[in-house]
Amino acid sequence: MKSGAISAELRRLGRAGPNVGEMELLRAATLSDERAASAWRRWLTEFDIDDAYHRSTDLLPMIVANLDSDVLGDDRGRLNGIRRRLWADNQFGFIALGDAVAVLDAAGIAPVLAKGAALATTVYRKAGTRAMADVDLIVGPGHFDRAVELLVAAGWRRVDAVEGPFFHAVALANAQNRQVDVHRWVMFPRFTPVPEQSWLDRAVPHQVGATHILRLTSSDELVLAVLHGLLTNSSSASRWPVDVVLLSRAIDDPGSFWAAVIDAATELQVGPVVADALAMCAAELDAAVPAEAIDDLRAAPLDRGLAVHWALCRRGVTLEWRMRRYARIARSQGRTPSPWGYVGGRAEALRTRGMRSVVNGRVARVRQIVTDRTRR
Amino acid sequence: MTGQSVCFTRAEGVAAAEIDGEIVLMAPADRRCFGLNRTGTQVWELLPPPDSAGVTPDHLVGSLMDTYHVQQSVCLAEVTQLLAAMVDAGVASPAACATMSTDEERGDIG
Numbered sequence: 001m002k003s004g005a006i007s008a009e010l011r012r013l014g015r016a017g018p019n020v021g022e023m024e025l026l027r028a029a030t031l032s033d034e035r036a037a038s039a040w041r042r043w044l045t046e047f048d049i050d051d052a053y054h055r056s057t058d059l060l061p062m063i064v065a066n067l068d069s070d071v072l073g074d075d076r077g078r079l080n081g082i083r084r085r086l087w088a089d090n091q092f093g094f095i096a097l098g099d100a101v102a103v104l105d106a107a108g109i110a111p112v113l114a115k116g117a118a119l120a121t122t123v124y125r126k127a128g129t130r131a132m133a134d135v136d137l138i139v140g141p142g143h144f145d146r147a148v149e150l151l152v153a154a155g156w157r158r159v160d161a162v163e164g165p166f167f168h169a170v171a172l173a174n175a176q177n178r179q180v181d182v183h184r185w186v187m188f189p190r191f192t193p194v195p196e197q198s199w200l201d202r203a204v205p206h207q208v209g210a211t212h213i214l215r216l217t218s219s220d221e222l223v224l225a226v227l228h229g230l231l232t233n234s235s236s237a238s239r240w241p242v243d244v245v246l247l248s249r250a251i252d253d254p255g256s257f258w259a260a261v262i263d264a265a266t267e268l269q270v271g272p273v274v275a276d277a278l279a280m281c282a283a284e285l286d287a288a289v290p291a292e293a294i295d296d297l298r299a300a301p302l303d304r305g306l307a308v309h310w311a312l313c314r315r316g317v318t319l320e321w322r323m324r325r326y327a328r329i330a331r332s333q334g335r336t337p338s339p340w341g342y343v344g345g346r347a348e349a350l351r352t353r354g355m356r357s358v359v360n361g362r363v364a365r366v367r368q369i370v371t372d373r374t375r376r
Numbered sequence: 377m378t379g380q381s382v383c384f385t386r387a388e389g390v391a392a393a394e395i396d397g398e399i400v401l402m403a404p405a406d407r408r409c410f411g412l413n414r415t416g417t418q419v420w421e422l423l424p425p426p427d428s429a430g431v432t433p434d435h436l437v438g439s440l441m442d443t444y445h446v447q448q449s450v451c452l453a454e455v456t457q458l459l460a461a462m463v464d465a466g467v468a469s470p471a472a473c474a475t476m477s478t479d480e481e482r483g484d485i486g
Contacts, residue, residue, distance in 0.1 A: 064396070080396045088409045091391045091402045127393030128400075209391065 009283040012276050014314030016230045021047055022056060022238045023284065029062040030245045030285045037071040049075065053371075055238040058131040061086045062242055065126040087128030090120055096178035097135045098211040103154045104139065109147055111137035112203040113215040114186060114224060116239075121208050122218070123246040131239065134171065134179035138216075140200055144184040148172070151182065165345040166325035186216070189328035190321075191227050192268040193303045196220075199264070219260035222247045226277040227270060231309060233318035233369060244281045248288040258293040262300065271300025273310050318369070322346070383430025383473035384459050386423045390467045403466035410465055418443065419458055423468060430471030433459060 010017055018026055024046075027039035040063060049060070064072060064079035072079060097117055104111050116132025124130040139147045148170055152158070156172040159179065168190050169183040186196040199220045206215035216224065222244060229240025251257045265271040275297035281287035282294070302310075305324055312319060326345060327337035335341070350358060386392075389404030399417040401410045412420055422436050436459075437451045444451065462468035 076396075083395055084400050084409075084411060087393055087395060087400055088402060091409075092407070094391075095407070128395055210389075 007280070007283045009276075009280040012314075013230065013280055015316030016233075016310075016313040017280060018238055018241065022059070025056055025059040025063060026238070026241050026285060029059050029066055029242055030287075032066075032286070036067060040067060040071060049078070057082070058239055059242070061131070062124075062126075062129045065129045083128040086131055090117075090128065090130070090132060092176065092178050093117060093132055093135050094121075094208050094211070096174050096176070096180055097137075097208055097213075099154075099174060100135070100137060100151060100156070100172075100180045100182075101211050101213055103150050104137075104143075104147055107146065107150050109139055109143045109150075110214060111139050111147070111182075112200055113206060113208070113213050114138055114183070114221065115228070117208065118206065118215040118221060119225075119243055119246070121206070122215070123243075123250045130242075134181050136169070136181045136183060138183040138186055138200060140197070141184045141195070144182065147182050151180070156180070165349050166322050166329060186220075186224060187227055187268075188332070189325040191231050191306060191309070192270060193305065193328055194268065195332055196268065198267060217260065218247055218250070219257050220264050222261055223264045223268070223270065223274055226274050230273060230277055231306075231313055231318070233313070233316075240277070241281050241285055241287075244278065244289075245285050245287045248281070251288070254288075254290065258290060262293060262296050265297055266300045269301045269303035270306060271297040272302045273306065275300075383432050383471050384423060384463070384468050385426055385428055385430045385471040386420070387467050387469045388426040392420070401465075401467045405466045408465065410467060415440070415444070415454075416458060419455060424471075424474075426469065428471070429474035430469075432473060 061083035120130035
């Protein structure tokens, strides 16, 4: 793959994948030879560090940790300053994590850590290289309401105006405005047709500072990174390729790891989407992904609803699919979905949160989408 | 602080990381962050962990003199000043001294 060119694997991701500028930064952050330096120089000819969109600046700490100082030149000091700032920000996140886990632990709830905080403390071996906007804790549907109640009683406040009854997580912030997302499930019912109970069952012990906690296995974390990165149109969606590359390079037993990835993706009926993502990371970023694993994932089943969502994401359209979420929840609970069931849930959300918060949430979402569409 | 009779360790609960060859620290009490330069980084790396026997400024100076060509008295003054600042910041603590030989106590090592 010639550096700077666009591979078929990248084109396949369409608007859901990184844009041209982000791709150069991803190369600079993950490749190990002159290709990384060339990518960084190309990015600098088109962009300015001071004006970069935050999906790009999120990658700068990883780049300064990856490139030699002679390549970075005069930017080295400033970029290391960004990296130190990121490290400090993450420490505040870890403190919030410890505070939240202490509240939940005292009530006998054992949360499972996922995404940024888990990755930053496992596969990101260099300090201050993984940006994380918040901390994600999965408590499962059985503990969800109680966990939110406990945290609110301990002084945390709900911050997200758009969360509703069919969403998988709720955002809470502490007095220092550090955010923890408490999840019912990992991604269900947003992207997956079945709850990821098995992911919680096989979570492994982990430690962040003095906090003992469970975290998702690395193979589940890889599937999550891909789906969250590709399917959300999220403002943080530039980080997932680095997550994939580092996860793929940290594997002790490749045979077991890739078998676990294939099993997890098959169970959730997301295999072909994961295949597309891994193929790009292997072709463009030297991720250590065996071709057979990609072939197996591509041959795995794809949920019909997700197939539609993925096709739209590749064209830059990301829908919330509230009715689909409702129907999936109802079925997972042994109930038959009905129009009244959906309307009842929505009406209750409007009653408890008020129209203003709903409208404000929609406006914020549209603004984010417009910003993403018009950014360089 | 005399440098002769007080020993030091890292403080309990300090978050620390190496970034581009230099240490960054977050104090547990007020969560302020500090960056150490190369010399400060070396001092930090020589400080024992919390709940260990501490080291004297003289001991640190002995190790630093292996790296830097500087007068011992100047080095001792600067290390003493740095340790005082680190204690004030809550990232280092006075501690019981390790049992050392007389030569080590005098800073004659190295």
